[in-house]
Amino acid sequence: MSSIADRIAALFRIKANKALDRAEDPRDVLDHSYVQQQELLQKVRRGVADVATSRKRVDLQVHRLRQSAEKLEGQAQQALSVGREDLAREALTRRTAVNSQLAELQVRQASLQADEEKLSLAAQRLQAKVESFRSQKETIKATYTAAEAQTRITEAVTGISEEMGDVGMAVQRAQDRTDQLQARAGALDELIASGVLEDATLPAGRDDIQAELEAATASASGGVEAELTRLRARLPASATGPAVEAGGAREAPPERSEQGKTS
Template sequence: MSITRRITGLFKVKADKALDRAEDPRETLDYAYQRQLDLLQKVRRGLADVATSRKRVELQHAQLEQSAAKLQEQAQQALALGREDLAREALTRRTAVLAQDQDLQAQVTTLRAEEEKLTLAEQGLQAKVEAFRTQKETIKASYTAAEAETRIGEAVTGISGEMSDVGAAVQRAQDKTEQLQARAGALDELMASGALDDATSPVAHDGLKTELDAISARGDVEAELAAMKAELASSPAPPSLEAGPKEGEEPEPPEEPKDHA
């Protein structure tokens, strides 16, 4: 095999595969059915033409028969009048007419046979076309159903894939949310412990400043306490209801109750 043939064959195979992928079997079946209808129409037209020709020949045959009968009558009339020459001429023409009539009868026979043949062919072809039409519609319905099932399957598969992608996206969002929440909690703990300064507060936390503030607060407390002591010392002492024993003296014993007679 030459290289040209191999290349041509390769291109033909590839072209057939491309056509097979692009071909819709339903369109192919409809096209084949249309071709059969066209063929059936041609057979019917041929049958109509043969029938028309047969009818025309039959009309000519009828006319020739009338003409032969008339010539026969004229020959008899001419012979009755003693015109043998006219009778002979009429019979001669009648013989020619009868010869033409025989040819027409043969044509009628041939046309009838052709008409019967075409009628049988038309009936057989019509039966085949009807059977093919039924088969075509069945195949088209099966192909349409299979195509619908395939598309539904592809759609379901596509939806499942999308849902998987959505689930993965939700999981990633949850992971990021938990990570940010953990980071925020850790920052709050560090800021509460003073390890990190709050950049948003007007004064940053400082250990030395905190200690100085505590010393100032204690000084204020001591000063206030001293002022309260001085105020108490300058004010007179409130009178006591019972004078207690002085320091170093023993308390007097309580008086015994008196008996009242």
């Protein structure tokens, strides 16, 4: 059970890391790290300033104690010159206490001086590291920006290529469809011309024989006279005289019906 829980937790960590990688910008991370380093450098500099201030205060106390010790020594000498040995003893006693304090302050002064030097050296080293990081940061940011721009251009070009491929396929499909429609139209024209299909645009009552007759008449207008001569030759001899005149057929008078003859 614990192994399954561990695997689920690892899966969630992987998903979270991927989400963070997509969300965060490395340039922002670098800028944030640079700001943190600057803040750390400022803290070190403030520490150096605080130590230097403490040392200055100790220096002033040391200077005052030295002045006090010199003054007490002068007072003791002056007391002895006037015969006041008691005052001279008191002055020397106080000078001993001052010298004791002075010795302690000098130790403190030396310690603060060493701390100040160490912090100053650390601040200088940190300053050099911050400057080096800043240069490296700007280089990485410029490289990342260039890579990001190149990636966008490549993606755009790839998208255009894919789109042009789709357009080419669409053009090819349109061309194939056009060829099919043209072939179908040609086949229909051939079927209409051969009489298999009727042309719905023609007037009612027209048939294939009439269409053939019209086609023959339009293609060979001189064949009409030849056909008439052939038809005249097939008529009886009695009908050719009155019915034909001036090279043409004239309508014969109607025959009388059987009923008229009877009457």
